[in-house]
Amino acid sequence: MARVYNFSAGPSILPESVLRKAAGEMLDYQGSGQSVMEMSHRSKEYETIINGCEALLRQVMAVPDNYKVLFLQGGASSQFAMVPLNLLNGSGKADFVITGQWAKKAFQEASRYGECKAVASSADKTFSYIPKLNKADFTPDADYFHICMNNTIYGTVFHELPDTGDVPLVADLSSCILSAPIDISKFGLVYAGAQKNMGPAGLTVVIVREDLLGKARESTPTMFNYVTHADNGSMYNTPPTYAIYICKLVLEWIKNDIGGLAEMEKINRKKAQILYDFLDSSKLFKGTVVKEDRSLMNIPFITGDEEMDKKFVAQAKEAGFVNLKGHRSVGGMRASIYNAMPTEGVEKLVELMSKFEAQNK
């Protein structure tokens, strides 16, 4: 069996041990005589899975007790609307930092529901940095302040969180959740599509401080009200049962095989360093992001010559390194090296890049 090194930005690589475990349990989940996919979500077996997944997530991420964990659907993109529907109902104002396409989409969608302000943007340099924030620009009575923590397409990350005082900080964590410890108490709400670091597509995780619940506007669809899901243990309707099961296996892998998020971060730092060090020393390839804002998860790079980029992506694919093409809006290359990418995968990629460089002097 030949598995490729998959650098996809999402859906993305999963730990091989998780896939093997799921394969082993596919036809007969722990003596139940059925696959998790076929199970009633109201069954005792499934209850153990979803409750186990939540307990593990709380433990691994050290989620404080005054936060609810919700397992939803609709992707991170649905949260661009769900957040304002639920939170933008006090002053009706919210602040946004525009650090890329996802941040912009969150801003545009929320603007349909209230008075939204872009307090800073890095659009002037193709989102290759995190803009400096000036507290004087913040809206003091905003209902929330939104950031996209890790910018999947452009490869930047907030290494430092904005100090928003009493204004709840809301963050899209889709491409950095579970990559390192994060202090949830600094946020009012975080959300993430699962298909980058948590499991398969179809599951969206929301972690929300309890005092922010119950403020949804009257016209909010029942399914878009956080309270609906908080009050029903994410079982108001059928949850994405199989995706939650895989997420639980991924969390078990982080806890038992890796040793938790602090260890995960060490591994991720080491992996990213290997690629960044190469990019900084290469004469052919270069990173596109300013050093101080570089992401550990998504690393875009270019040769500066589109034809050369294409040639590299094609050669890499042939050698079993797939999905290295950059996002269609920026071109070049992008290596997404999420939790499940083994260090060896990054080392081999650098070997390949170095060979390619020698051949294309």
Ligand SMILES: *Cc1c(COP(=O)(O)O)cnc(C)c1O
């Ligand atoms: C992938 C991604 C999204 C979109 O997620 P969907 O689940 O496809 O809606 C939003 N934000 C960020 C940061 C992402 O990486």
